[in-house]
Amino acid sequence: MPSRKSLIPAGPGRPRSQEARRAVLDAARYLLEKRGYAATTIEAIAAKSGVAKTTIYRGWQNRAALLIELLVEVVNEAAPPPNRSPSLQALRTELRLGAIALGGISGMLLNSLLGEAQQDPDVRTALLNGLFYPRREASVNAIKQAQALGELRSDVPPHVAVDLLFGPLFYRMFVQHEPVTEQFIRQTLRFTLEGLSTTA
């Protein structure tokens, strides 16, 4: 058995149950996959996981907080956060991984949460801090390095370049007017990067 998180001073009282925490997240994941976002209620999660509603509310402020944590977990599983080799090639990889990572329930989950984020600034902040900013940081660095190496034109602000690259992917994800195919990813990369490259 893994010893208690001794990093946290472990105040008085019975410690939070890690088993319960896991059971909740697993149940939420199961429900999302099998029955969709709307059916993934706190009530249903409690019933499925065997963890009491009160315990869930002790661990997360609301449904959104729980699902954001789950989303981050699922996404990081599918596409580990990129922390090395900030090259142009890394951008290709990140874009591809992103497309894959957001393919399953996580895409649906992200979309739904962005809907909630519209009404609740806390949700938005949590999504940005938990998911977008960390990954964006890496991509921005890759852009900067490519600019330093002369691979990309320097008159494009890195943040804008990132949006030009990732925007089309997320656009199709959100609106779903057309499917996100492997070919579409290739085309996005090619046509956008050619435009941004100094060889233009």
Add this chain to the structure above:
Amino acid sequence: MPSRKSLIPAGPGRPRSQEARRAVLDAARYLLEKRGYAATTIEAIAAKSGVAKTTIYRGWQNRAALLIELLVEVVNEAAPPPNRSPSLQALRTELRLGAIALGGISGMLLNSLLGEAQQDPDVRTALLNGLFYPRREASVNAIKQAQALGELRSDVPPHVAVDLLFGPLFYRMFVQHEPVTEQFIRQTLRFTLEGLSTTA
């Protein structure tokens, strides 16, 4: 007094009240602006508008249908559907108008509805048919014409080109990691079009 829609045979019984319809949409709009998406419930709309819930449900299948109609109305008000001069310049205009049109409540409303669309295919279909496809059609035509005139390279599928242009805008709209500024629109246009143009 506005004459009845006499194109429809007008069967027996009392005709639908156009005043009620307007009152409902106006109340929904008011509530969206003042109290947000979540508070814009059918119940609240009924109370605010003085129109009975039953009557609302006679006119729209559910809350989403009502709000989609409202969204289309508001967007078309702010940015009338582009039906002439399918040129490269039209694309610039459309992109700018889109940014403006989605600036107020309509952006929030669209985001929230896309969240619902995730769970309800009907909502998605209605959004696509009512909002996206018509405007997309115009943009695609503009791209095609520009390709025919040699202004844009021909090896880019028009649908993809549209996504490359509009993706970054919607991306920022949805995620709101950074604001959609006038400058950002300009940069998107410039860097994307330069890349897609034959002058590259």
Add this chain to the structure above:
Amino acid sequence: MPSRKSLIPAGPGRPRSQEARRAVLDAARYLLEKRGYAATTIEAIAAKSGVAKTTIYRGWQNRAALLIELLVEVVNEAAPPPNRSPSLQALRTELRLGAIALGGISGMLLNSLLGEAQQDPDVRTALLNGLFYPRREASVNAIKQAQALGELRSDVPPHVAVDLLFGPLFYRMFVQHEPVTEQFIRQTLRFTLEGLSTTA
């Protein structure tokens, strides 16, 4: 089918369902008998009766209000309110009927409700107005008449006389230190009335 209570002006909107009302009271009665006061929760009543919780709360402010109505109903069933022949004999009858009426679930129910009345003045008021005062009134009148006829001494305030007669019965009911037997009722009547009568 009994036509609508046309005594009440029947305002706008769908009228309250009398079937639902009956089903709720019947379910409450059943639960009280079979599973006791504590188990007779709104939730259980809703489940048993098939009437939605919200509908129950629309009809009664809380559990106590519902149970008071049931209590009054049950008691009036077992011992119809005495409205004639205000004689000494009527007192005997009323005392006997009271003992019988409070024998079944109504005794338990009354006790429990008096407990709640302790904490909630509204409950107390409802109990007094719905159950105690009307019947007390009749008994007081009987006493007065008997005093006028010279059957009872006149220096006893009627309200006090009523309490002397009914107190012992309720005392045993509430505390249950000893059972309320037919003999006890007889003894109460005899020894108390002998003391109160002018023949003393």
Add this chain to the structure above:
Amino acid sequence: MPSRKSLIPAGPGRPRSQEARRAVLDAARYLLEKRGYAATTIEAIAAKSGVAKTTIYRGWQNRAALLIELLVEVVNEAAPPPNRSPSLQALRTELRLGAIALGGISGMLLNSLLGEAQQDPDVRTALLNGLFYPRREASVNAIKQAQALGELRSDVPPHVAVDLLFGPLFYRMFVQHEPVTEQFIRQTLRFTLEGLSTTA
């Protein structure tokens, strides 16, 4: 510092805290007075007294047990159990004392506990054994003695006589249809005893 109960061999481990016990009862009393029966929850008592819920449950089986102990304590404080001079005069005193003792929170507490007793036989038993039977015993003895001395007629079973005397008092206490005044106590005594006495 109050020395530990050193009569008990003081086995291993930390001795049970008498301070905790007192703190619990005092907190319960305070809460009853200030915020009523419903608000006197175990949770609130624990918070107010600084004693852990676990410890409370070690000392009492449940909330009712705790409150019964408190009730007995409070009542015995206000009206010490009558253990001498079993005379007719003692009955007068006991009745008066009872009225006084049940005047404050103890009346409310007793009523509420009798409500609970309805659903829980243990509560009833505890109340009878802890409060009613001991005092009743004394009153019954007083009656018997008075009968032996010829002060009271002998054809009245002593238990019944006690109920005739105390019933009216408790009746008004429970139902609270009218206040328990000093005059009412006098009247009860006078009219009941006159009836029961051989001088009738």
Add this chain to the structure above:
DNA sequence: TGCTAAACGAGACGGTACGTCAGGTCTTGAT
């Protein structure tokens, strides 16, 4: 002009889920 049919307002209905509260139990570390 009166009949008929549908729309209207009002609001009750059966549901689902919410977030909270207290009950009584269990698990820590500290005394």
Add this chain to the structure above:
DNA sequence: ATCAAGACCTGACGTACCGTCTCGTTTAGCA
């Protein structure tokens, strides 16, 4: 061994909206 602290499961609370239903009341066009 007992304590304070506090997490745990359980069950009920009362509320908010959902979308449907029944009323009695307009409001037209047709007869």
